[in-house]
Amino acid sequence: MAVPVPRQRDTPATESAQATPPAVAHATAPQASLTLLVIEDDPAGGLTVPEILDADRHRIRLRTARNLTEAARLLTQDVHCILLDLSLAGTPGGSGPGAGPGTAGAGTAVADQLAILREVLRIAPRHAVLVLTAEADAERAAEAVRVGAQDFLFRDELDGRLLSRAIRYAVERKRADIAQYKLAESKLRAQENARLERGLLPNPLLEGSDLRFAARYRPGRSRALLGGDFYDTVRTPDGTVHAMIGDVCGHGPDEAALGVELRIAWRALTLAGLCGDDLLSTLQEVLEVERPCEEIFATLCTVDISPDGRRAGLCLAGHPAPLISRPGRRAQLLPYENSGPALGLLPKARWPRRQVELGGAWSLMLYTDGLIEGRIGEGRERLGQDGMVEMINRHLDRGLSGEGLLEASVTEARRLNGGELTDDVAVVLLSRTDG
Template identity: 75%
Template sequence: MPVPVPRQRVNAVAETAAVGSTDLTLLVIEDDPAGTFTVPELVDASGGRVRIRTARNLTEAERLLTDDVHCVLVDLALPAGRAGDDDRLAPLHHVLRLAPRHAVLALTARGDTELAAAAVRAGAQDHLCREELDGPLLSRAIRYAVERKRADSVQVKLAESRLRAQENARLERGLLPTPLLQGSDLRFAARYRPGRSRALLGGDFYDTVRTPDGTVHAMIGDVCGHGPDEAALGVELRIAWRALTLAGLCGDELLSTLQQVLEHERENEEIFATLCTVDIAPDGRRAGLCLAGHPSPLIARHGRAAQLLPYEDGGPALGLLPRARWPRRQVELGGSWSLMMYTDGLIEGRSAGPGSPRLGQDGMVEMVNRLLAQGLGGEDLLEAAVAQVRELNGGELTDDVAVLLLARERTSRDRDRTAPDRTPSRR
């Protein structure tokens, strides 16, 4: 059905101008072979122009729908909509699929209010009556439709942003778990700081649990990369580690199983993860250490300077070698100690600002010893260590940093064990 040539009227100009005077382009889809829209553009009193482009069918409309089109006016009386009542919105549905980012107006006949309402429910920004169409009304409707579409798009983006934030928070909770240490006399502290280009997510992860036999198991790891995929993989590995540990696996058997999890869940074969696991005996005086391409923990014993635990017998990172092995090394902790596990973000920063050498493990050991000499421990020690690494780097660190600290105070039983025997000798 032909669409009448818009007649320029001066009423309602104020409403049109209120929407804005920016030039817009309208694509009209109607099947009048004579081309009823013969005027190339509409001009309102505010100076805003609406350029008109016409298409006689949906196929031609697809060719004319370029990025400079702001709004589409589709006649619901197109042939595609005449097959029956169930198909009357077919032209509109086609246009909505074709132009999901454009404002869309539906053109209906006078009195067809039910179809007009259905068009708006289907996704059109508004509807126009063919018999009442004129220039100012059309200009106003176009501008309102464009603004309404922009507002809708902003709301969609805000909703997507909220969903991403919620997902990030869920991933962060997976990365930063609550330790299961009930019944243990060990003190726990941790710090996690994502790199500067990420708000919440990173590939670092850690966990600590106590098994029924009294053994405390701790783990820290790093998936190569920094995006949400790597963060999600880190969460999967952490959960798998906790489940396998509570099931009784330890050492090489546990790491071999974790490697299978990584190989099945990673995006490509180039993804790998480093890992450090420690299992501390119930008496707290000794531990088993396994390294999978990860930096060795730092231990500070009572009355002695901090030093790295042995790292010569470590195995490769998970995901690099299909039949790798990770030997478990027994280490003596002593009666009173602090054990610090960390990811490489703590040691790969600069030692004296941009261009200077990396801090490295030796530089980290020196830094931690200075902080220990100041009497720092627990959360204060970790907070100061991360802050000082950032200061030495000369600004934000580019990699994620995770640090985990377990500490044991000297107990009365330990003091009795090391005290000299003052029992009188029998003669």
């Protein structure tokens, strides 16, 4: 139902502002004084707002509006508090639709007045609101506070000192309410993000395996939970450990959603027994059905590690080759010749599976190109795969491994870039000790 707006008179809305009293002008440096917007429509000017001073004895600026239309026009950001006369509508003596004889009664009048208050709260959600009413209407005043006003004042008791204190309290209470609301909203968002993270980021299935797992994930979008990068690791009943990492081109929420779909599809297909070319061909079909446009593609790297942990099968779909390190040897990239194209580029592509000897003790690092495409210093040079290999070897020489190795690597890539990396970054580390 539309809120009734009192008829606007021809007399313009008024604003009064008095200068700071000379006696206190020298006491403090000039500062922005409080501004009070008074909404009342008494044609005889019956509502008299007394002279009011703020805590520093500066006169508070006053603006007067006779209806909601004028109030909305005068409601600028420098207004700190609103004083609403509840007789604005729906009571005898007011100019609203409910005024005068023949009205529907007190219940309708109260409803009209609270409707006006609700409209004021709607157009001024960040402003403190005081309501003014007669002392006989204490119940209505309390209801106004329940609706959302900060406090109420009785018209017969109104004086400058009381109003000044009420304005200060109302402004501070509104600030506290807003701060509390933001805090509660932040906590709720954090809880929701944690639930999303648990649901969307993978929970590695490695029970029964002697491999150690570590991962790091940083979305490139500001305040995003997920980007287009994705990864997963599962152990199938025959003891084989399957790991993958991928990257959907683009950085928006559609790409992030597609990455989650591809990860879930990969896990389902892997647990169903697919591997290598058969798995990647099926994933490409999933991508072609789910992608928002034909230009979207995804790179992917999959490895399947034998139950004894000494060999692995490697498939690359347009993705950077993993890095392997072994005790007493320098880290290096795994062979990446004869890799297949990214998923979604060629309709009948093939992805050959290459057998790799791992040895007894090793660490295998899978990563997305966000780690290697950051700049080095102020020039245009990128870190690249060679720079990444050198960086990893430096950290290995320091004795880093597992979570510490990944954290140090991502941190150094950010430092070399001169700030946050613009692309998503995902890194997975699988390690085995020869026991």
